[in-house]
Amino acid sequence: MSKLYLFLSVGLMFGQVSRACDDGNEEEQLAAARYQSEEYFAKAYGYDPVSWNALYYPKTAQVPGYGIPYEGRTASSSLQSRINPHKKYYNSRTYTDENANLAEGRFALGGLGASIINTGLFNNRFSPANTWRPFANFANRIPVSYNPNFDNPLDTFDACTSPSGDAGICVPGSVCSLFRGRPSGSCVLGKVCCVNAVTACGGTVTLNNTYWQSPTTPVSASSTCALTIRLDTKFVEQLKKPICQIRLDFVSFTTAQPTLGTCVDTFQVGGSSSTVPIICGDNSGQHMYLDVPSSALIPTDVQLIFSFGTGTTTRSWNIKIALLPCGASYLAPTDCLQYYTASTGKVKSFNWQDTTGGAIRQLNNQNYNICFRTELISGQRATRMCLSICSVANAGDPFSITTSAAVVVGNTNMGAISVAAAQINAAFPNSNVGTTVSAAGTTLVATCLYDFLLIAGARDANGVEADRYCGNHLNPAVGTALVPGAATSVQVCTPVRPFRMTYRTDGTEAAIAALNVPTVPAFAGADTANTGFCLDYQEQ
Template sequence: MYMNQCFVKLVLICVFLILENESKNAGASNRNGKFFPLGWGIGLVRFENSVCGGADGFEGTCYTRRQCNEIGGVGAGPCAKGIGVCCIIQITCGGSSSYNNTYFTSPNFPTPYPGGSTCTVTIPKCNPDICQIRIDFLAFSLAQPDANGTCTTDAFYVIGGASNVPVLCGENSGQHIYVDFNGDSDIQLVLNTNAAATAASRAWNFKITQIGCDCPTKAPTGCLQYYTALSGTVRSFNYGTTGPQTGTRQLANENYGVCVEMQPGYCSITWGTSPGDMYAFTVTGNTNQAVGNGTIGPPSALSNGNCTTDFVVIPNPSYVNSSLVGPNTDRFCGNGFNSVTSKSLRK
């Protein structure tokens, strides 16, 4: 679904900067046992632990080589004008990391994971002033749900956070979620996989970013997903463009908020289906069970206000020159969708 908003702005993730004083030639001087008399000028090097670009699209953090080795990272090229190294931090099943821009991958990624076990990693806060993490699903491929939309074969869970995260499975590459810390408690990411099930492409690669409590990119409370650009596409988890089939790609028991940042000069968002995709809106128990006139795709298959089980809520909606009023008219379900505008209630 498309959303229209304000100008595109650069998204900055708050990174806590650590300054380290270290002599560029300290290691050599210690090995040679030299003594520098008082008054000799010894250069001290300072650089920020900022985000840097590593190999194969991975982002790292600029550390000294010693720091990178101490935290179990892997150097992927120079940073800070060659003084530091772009340190990539990667963990897998059983690992733990409190460092920013940590990557959680399936064993031997990108080789498909055979499954048959529970894979858990732990994410502590890197700083007392951290409130939230953002998880980017750079790669996320698990077994599909059953015919009722329940993740019975493979499943991804988030445990210990203050915010609710639904159980996920299927194909979710390119999606993201925000999870609030619950006080000082750690957050655990858990994947249960079944070796008996066929999932030829089962693999994952998650980027975990820690966000400070006062960071402007922190998602508002209650937002599992948060979009900040002028326009873009919002997809349900495990969204796919396949036609009618036995069962559904729609995941069961999903209840979460998708938020769009308000921008100066804009007061509404227009929501519509992706052009040319007749299955862009199929919110029912089964895509074979159409609502309305029994046709999938056209707006005439929309059911508005009469949704009691599965539905999407769009606050304060209206069609062109026509407000939607009455009980539950902010609920949308069925197998079609008319473009609507959601106006801000702020003054």
């Protein structure tokens, strides 16, 4: 019997020890899970799981939990971007299990092989003049798969800024040479900030932060110059970040001025799902956002095309091309050709310049949205946006959209109509507002029907409100038939969020003598030296 008691005692003792060990394992597992949590790592070390986002356009503070679809276009919880790259250092056992469950063929050299094959080393994607490509399709014939756990030096391509202020990508020096870039400055881990530029017509761009610059030989004759932006996740430089949007920054842009609002030299975009107007003239400092289908779903070619007319006008450009990945926090809302992400700034129509001369700088056939991100003002979300005309130093006209014109009803003599319009504008360089046609006696006045700037809910300090603005001043005041609005510009503010404006012009600056309802519902006199607009905006 004593032997039986002894045996039971030993068994109970081992059971307690076993439970103690289990408890210790459980505590270790809980601690490991805690260390693996992204929240713990972020709080303890300031880790940003979307580190690539912070390297592009610096963003000001935003309000968490936006519920507006317009500003909630970008996903805030991308599974790919929420992977903790340091996870394996906290629990090697879990990391080993993950490695054991990797699919066949996901080896470190597999990713490197795909990188080498897909770069210009074999297929010469970055040497258009060399047409010999013996391995052009080799990458599609061998079963090489990509291993996301392998830190491949060829496929990071994070954005950077060189000491000279040019944008580039972080890559090893040898890779920068491979893509014929120019090393300028340094990045982490011994990489260089590689600045890429294309200075020829007919090239192809696949790299983020590439500059398309005008050829060294001046363009002075009738010709065409085009560039293709190719989006495809088969390219190693786009492998980890499928592209959903392209941003064009016109560092410099000078072509011929329009004739009566119609471009002689044209710049147009093809292959984008955005509606992009044809532009010309002086557009340095302007930008565009181009929506494209996700390159993870379908490859896309976007064309940038210059077409030059005859003449010896100087044509030069330097356009930065940024490839914006799906889910990035800095994507523009859908259908916004321009997007401003600061609480204050300046917004201009294409080809507006602070210059005199009386030439028509307003471009025909403009129809696009200008959007503004809602910012935090003193720790709270902005409740309104205010707009006022820009200060000009060279006597330029900061607001001139459609001449304020009066037309005699039933008079088909357009010479008489033009004279009447000119006389009225000489005496009353005023504003126009509204969306209707007003009549007084024998006079019919078209107000903001054909060319206008739409600011929903905008009102002045006295509470006078109007949605469409045109004429020679920014002012919601309504006048008489012969003097449609006020002769001064004032500040207007809108509480309508999300903040946005719509700019629209028709296809002519000439007088409208024939009606075609509903597109041409009223007569109008010829426009006189319209320049477009330049406005200072401020969120409050």
